[in-house]
Amino acid sequence: MYTLMQGVKVVEVASWTFVPAAGAVLADWGADVIKVEHPDRGDPQRGLISSGIVPGLTASADHLVELPNRGKRSVGIDIKTPEGRAVLDDLIREADVFLTNFLPATVAKLRLDVDDIRAINPSIIYARGTGQGVRGPEASRGGYDGASYFSRGGVYDSLMQPGAEMLPEQPSAFGDIMGGLTIAGGVAAALYQRAATGRPETVDVSLLNIAMWNVAPNVVASKLLEGVDVPVYGPDDRPNPIARNAYQTKDGRWIALVMLESDRFWPDFCTHIGRPDLIDDPRFVDATARKTNNRECIRILREQFATADMAQWRERLATMKGVWAPVQTPLETHDDVQVAANGYLRTVTTNTGHEFATVASPVQFGGEPTDLGPAPDLGQHTEEVLLELGKTWDDLITLKEGGHIS
CATH class of the missing domain: 3.40.50.10540 (Crotonobetainyl-coa:carnitine coa-transferase; domain 1)
Structure with a gap:
């Protein structure tokens, strides 16, 4: 002690x-x-x-x-x-x-x-x-x-x-x-x-x-926005497809993405997931375009993450600059190298x-x-x-x- x-x-x-x-x-x-x-x-x-x-x-x-x-x-x-x-x-x-x-x-x-x-x-x-x-x-x-x-x-x-x-x-x-x-x-x-x-x-x-x-953010905002029809975004409709969203892997696991500055990380992200063709795709070229075409972007990312299991994604994303994390079980957290x-x-x-x-x-x-x-x-x-x-x-x-x- x-x-x-x-x-x-x-x-x-x-x-x-x-x-x-x-x-x-x-x-x-x-x-x-x-x-x-x-x-x-x-x-x-x-x-x-x-x-x-x-x-x-x-x-x-x-x-x-x-x-x-x-x-x-x-x-x-x-x-x-x-x-x-x-x-x-x-x-x-x-x-x-x-x-x-x-x-x-x-x-x-x-x-x-x-x-x-x-x-x-x-x-x-x-x-x-x-x-x-x-x-x-x-x-x-x-x-x-x-x-x-x-x-x-x-x-x-x-x-x-x-x-x-x-x-x-x-x-x-x-x-x-x-x-x-x-x-x-x-x-x-x-x-x-x-x-x-x-x-x-x-x-x-x-x-x-x-x-x-x-x-606290929710409690405070609830009164400030009382009476306002606040949009509710589900997993199919996130304005930013690579922030506060999760994608399922081939073996049924989940990977959480938290890249709030999406333009900063988009090229590196696309490279690491094996889809460099998405970097300059007009539908997804910047944050505004990805927001406009968010459902299509999310669909493509889902399909891509479903091509490999969690172990493979851990290896592929290990050097990615943006923030991400595997959704771990308590036992996996118990054995986490950082722990x-x-x-x-x-x-x-x-x-x-x-x-x-x-x-x-x-x-x-x-x-x-x-x-x-x-x-x-x-x-x-x-x-x-x-x-x-x-x-x-x-x-x-x-x-x-x-x-x-x-």
Whole structure:
């Protein structure tokens, strides 16, 4: 792990992926992140492995737990009991950051709101993730990325093809992972402000706002163009046939072309695909001509790309100047040469001794990737952390016998 945040202590009272992912990023950056879980049930994310919701998981490598929880220490505390709450308060007193994504009703019931936490530690950074924000008539409603991010935030609609009969498939935890990274950035900024001015800050990130940021051009344009009949272009009718369009190869794969400055790249593109005759074809000689004859141009390009399979096109286009990319499967991305060269995947050994590769958070420092630690078992570090707080072994025995810690 990096050492940029060495000495920063984070207390995380959160579950699932949104917000815990922020703790993982902060741990990647060197913070000591203490994950507080119920001593018996733990984070409900741990239960997915036995639910059948995620097929193919094995107890040796539960990647949906490992990804948002790597590098943390787990402490099992029943914070609903007075004794357990006293232990949590001791952790908060020594912490720099408090993370949560509990719903407002639960936060109020457990006395975990900003004022409650600041009454214990006035200088703490308080960071919370929500579905729809902390204000408004629906602030108390829960939110997962499938609802608050993909649906309400406009992401699904922005990805829909004209005339589509089904929603696009939702990648697992897509909005949650983005939200966690954003919270971590907000926490870093808040720590900087506290170091400069002494003033702690409250950091708020919602899945709804993350979605709006991701599709901001569409959200902004929708109001500016409200009432205007905006043309919708399908794959057969792109104004620029070699930008924001994809062509299928002989073996059923896809190649995406993103050459926005089409006149600049057209001659080189035509040469590389084996159709130099198209360079000076009056129908396609410049961007205006290609726009006028776009359907015919797209048809010809489709026919050409269908003459060879993906492997052949990768070889032919390797030296092309314009931007293009194969539409890769997650497994192909996993094995991508650029991923390997830059250390975007790091090998982690789980507590059961199983090695697997996980994705590093997308910020590198010092020009080098960092090593990552495994996710903790439930309550793995309870004794270690509480002894650091000054508890004695007799204290721990009493708390365990009372069911307040694990």
